[in-house]
Amino acid sequence: xxxxxxxxxxxxxxxxxxxxxxxxxxxxxxxxxxxxxxxxxxxxxxxxxxxxxxxxxxxxxxxxxxxxxxxxxxxxxxxxxxxxxxxxxxxxxxxxxxxxxxxxxxxxxxxxxxxxxxxxxxxxxxxxxxxxxxxxxxxxxxxxxxxxxxxxxxxxxxxxxxxxxxxxxxxxxxxxxxxxxxxxxxxxxxxxxxxxxxxxxxxxxxxxxxxxxxxxxxxxxxxxxxxxxxxxxxxxxxxxxxxxxxxxxxxxxxxxxxxxxxxxxxxxxxxxxxxxxxxxxxxxxxxxxxxxxxxxxxxxxxxxxxxxxxxxxxxxxxxxxxxxxxxx
Amino acid sequence: xxxxxxxxxxxxxxxxxxxxxxxxxxxxxxxxxxxxxxxxxxxxxxxxxxxxxxxxxxxxxxxxxxxxxxxxxxxxxxxxxxxxxxxxxxxxxxxxxxxxxxxxxxxxxxxxxxxxxxxxxxxxxxxxxxxxxxxxxxxxxxxxxxxxxxxxxxxxxxxxxxxxxxxxxxxxxxxxxxxxxxxxxxxxxxxxxxxxxxxxxxxxxxxxxxxxxxxxxxxxxxxxxxxxxxxxxxxxxxxxxxxxxxxxxxxxxxxxxxxxxxxxxxxxxxxxxxxxxxxxxxxxxxxxxxxxxxxxxxxxxxxxxxxxxxxxxxxxxxxxxxxxxxxxxxxxxxxxxxxxxxxxxxxxxxxxxxxxxxxxxxxxxxxxxxxxxxxxxxxxxxxxxxxxxxxxxxxxxxxxxxxxxxxxxxxxxxxxxxxxxxxxxxxxxxxxxxxxxxxxxxxxxxxxxxxxxxxxxxxxxxxxxxxxxxxxxxxxxxxxxxxxxxxxxxxxxxxxxxxxxxx
Numbered sequence: 001x002x003x004x005x006x007x008x009x010x011x012x013x014x015x016x017x018x019x020x021x022x023x024x025x026x027x028x029x030x031x032x033x034x035x036x037x038x039x040x041x042x043x044x045x046x047x048x049x050x051x052x053x054x055x056x057x058x059x060x061x062x063x064x065x066x067x068x069x070x071x072x073x074x075x076x077x078x079x080x081x082x083x084x085x086x087x088x089x090x091x092x093x094x095x096x097x098x099x100x101x102x103x104x105x106x107x108x109x110x111x112x113x114x115x116x117x118x119x120x121x122x123x124x125x126x127x128x129x130x131x132x133x134x135x136x137x138x139x140x141x142x143x144x145x146x147x148x149x150x151x152x153x154x155x156x157x158x159x160x161x162x163x164x165x166x167x168x169x170x171x172x173x174x175x176x177x178x179x180x181x182x183x184x185x186x187x188x189x190x191x192x193x194x195x196x197x198x199x200x201x202x203x204x205x206x207x208x209x210x211x212x213x214x215x216x217x218x219x220x221x222x223x224x225x226x227x228x229x230x231x232x233x234x235x236x237x238x239x240x241x242x243x244x245x246x247x248x249x250x251x252x253x254x255x256x257x258x259x260x261x262x263x264x265x266x267x268x269x270x271x272x273x274x275x276x277x278x279x280x281x282x283x284x285x286x287x288x289x290x291x292x293x294x295x296x297x298x299x300x301x302x303x304x305x306x307x308x309x310x311x312x313x314x315x316x317x318x319x320x321x322x323x324x325x326x327x328x
Numbered sequence: 329x330x331x332x333x334x335x336x337x338x339x340x341x342x343x344x345x346x347x348x349x350x351x352x353x354x355x356x357x358x359x360x361x362x363x364x365x366x367x368x369x370x371x372x373x374x375x376x377x378x379x380x381x382x383x384x385x386x387x388x389x390x391x392x393x394x395x396x397x398x399x400x401x402x403x404x405x406x407x408x409x410x411x412x413x414x415x416x417x418x419x420x421x422x423x424x425x426x427x428x429x430x431x432x433x434x435x436x437x438x439x440x441x442x443x444x445x446x447x448x449x450x451x452x453x454x455x456x457x458x459x460x461x462x463x464x465x466x467x468x469x470x471x472x473x474x475x476x477x478x479x480x481x482x483x484x485x486x487x488x489x490x491x492x493x494x495x496x497x498x499x500x501x502x503x504x505x506x507x508x509x510x511x512x513x514x515x516x517x518x519x520x521x522x523x524x525x526x527x528x529x530x531x532x533x534x535x536x537x538x539x540x541x542x543x544x545x546x547x548x549x550x551x552x553x554x555x556x557x558x559x560x561x562x563x564x565x566x567x568x569x570x571x572x573x574x575x576x577x578x579x580x581x582x583x584x585x586x587x588x589x590x591x592x593x594x595x596x597x598x599x600x601x602x603x604x605x606x607x608x609x610x611x612x613x614x615x616x617x618x619x620x621x622x623x624x625x626x627x628x629x630x631x632x633x634x635x636x637x638x639x640x641x642x643x644x645x646x647x648x649x650x651x652x653x654x655x656x657x658x659x660x661x662x663x664x665x666x667x668x669x670x671x672x673x674x675x676x677x678x679x680x681x682x683x684x685x686x687x688x689x690x691x692x693x694x695x696x697x698x699x700x701x702x703x704x705x706x707x708x709x710x711x712x713x714x715x716x717x718x719x720x721x722x723x724x725x726x727x728x729x730x731x732x733x734x735x736x737x738x739x740x741x742x743x744x745x746x747x748x749x750x751x752x753x754x755x756x757x758x759x760x761x762x763x764x765x766x767x768x769x770x771x772x773x774x775x776x777x778x779x780x781x782x783x784x785x786x787x788x789x790x791x792x793x794x795x796x797x798x799x800x801x802x803x804x805x806x807x808x809x810x811x812x813x814x815x816x817x818x819x820x821x822x823x824x825x826x827x828x829x830x831x
Contacts, residue, residue, distance in 0.1 A: 215672070
């Protein structure tokens, strides 16, 4: 085969960096919201929006690690629930408890992620099933722990991350702690995925597991680490969500699918090998923006679910179509 | 024997994009005869059979069945015309019974329901025809049968379809000695009952035992056709007799070949026995043999992917025990797999990421992706340049590159780690002629730089042209060792177990 038969990108496509459509989508949705509700353009409007989206954004970026490695993690929503319920049960209204509860919850999260990873890597249970089992188990544990009704409260020290705003800041006037968390964890997760050997190996394992093994990638260690990252971000998302919304028994339910939807909107390949942390965070923003729009239009919760389902299917179909057009 | 052959193929030509697969091939087979079709891998045997069975349509030429011209548009039409093909991979459904498989898609019915009784009775009758009624029960699941019995079910299926022609594509590939005998007597019976049999093989023993006539194809053309069965070496010569092209680099001189780098003594596992082997620095050793002779399992054993379970292996004189590819890579062994797409390529990742991967795998997990102790982005660019990988940019996804460029990028992956031993499996499979030559030169350059190169190949001219020493394998053992002056016929005879004839 000669050079002529290679698909040569035209000069134009080579010079213009290809913009992920998710960024265009986010901008368009936010403009639409501002048109319908000018108050959204004020700092209290968009900062509250960002605050609301933080838990999902961090969660999605963590779940992306598992998706890029070629798996699914359905247990993240139940880890969020366990974090909120467990923290409220352990805190017994003691403000000083936060300092040991959050590290403890992160430890529990790491163990859960480790178990997910070991079951998937060594017992060869498909990740969809392994983490579905984990999700049911953890929901049961949270239910038993709480006795079926939310008891106890989260102390203010715990709720600091999800609820507190720094006020009297020039230009933006207020800055929620949650938004700082989003930036900090977003950067850490971006660095891990896009600037380390680990991130490159995640992509390789998700792209072609057998080839990865023969190229010397420690496939099991990489896959297990992805599940641990995913579970840890679920704990962080739980802390932020619990802080913002308080205690309820099914607080995390549905988040696992929202996280997958956000990653897919951000252009992640569902069977692994491709995915971007910034685009996934943008995907979470887009999803939340759509929900906000539906709210403004006065549509109720059931419609929200219908829309989320359609988006998931539509995003995958769109990505497949684009790839086909690009030559494969 | 009637005058009109059961099948007659006249002047068949077929091209695929970039490949001329068949050129003016004619082939006939009559009632009550076994016509052996011989040729190397990729000679065009399968294409010819796929045209006969309606999978492909020829660009020119005609197919006649019992003297009538036929234009099959679908394999089903060929099947109805009485042509059954038994491929190497069986088309049976493993979770169904023998009887259900025999009647798949044409189940007898009674009152609108499947008539199980009739199905079982007919299956028993057909199996009885060739005396395997006691070996195979109609209501056994196919998955529970051994490979030979599954093959018999395939043949029984062909018989129950009243096949006039049965094509067998290397039917003994998966059979042991005793099973082969059962198959041979079955072929004899089918011949006696008037079936026309096309028997594809490259094993001379089977040709001698079974065939009435022999046709040899090579590079898409008939190179020899015999109305009797000639001596094996005559057939072998017709199968391989082509000129060695000049694009192979100069072989190693005596002074370039260095000390033993890797040695194995008494190595064995499920697929290998009594492997004694030495690879020297500066030398390219070619491994020849038929499919299933154990060449790839040997490469996988050396690379730790399917380790030896017995024997000892040394690397630079020190005993090593490699149980995973990571062990092997750490010890200084690299491997380029034969099935690149399934085993080597990351199609969605960039060319450079493909090249960097192994180096990154052995650097710290949270180390930066730009540089590690083996190489960095600039170093990888330089290696890719040195390999002459042609890509618009090394940021390009791997899937957009041609086979040859993909292979060169994977060589760069290993070069970054400077391995002592580099194993190439089918290094030029699916690669065009120009790129082939550059891969040979690349292997030679590596050897000159002191690497011990092992090359597994099914392409005999390539083995002879690129190797300094040639090892022939057969049935999991090393069957012979040759210098580079060996002939293709000698290698082929060693590979097929006909060494006695050559000597």
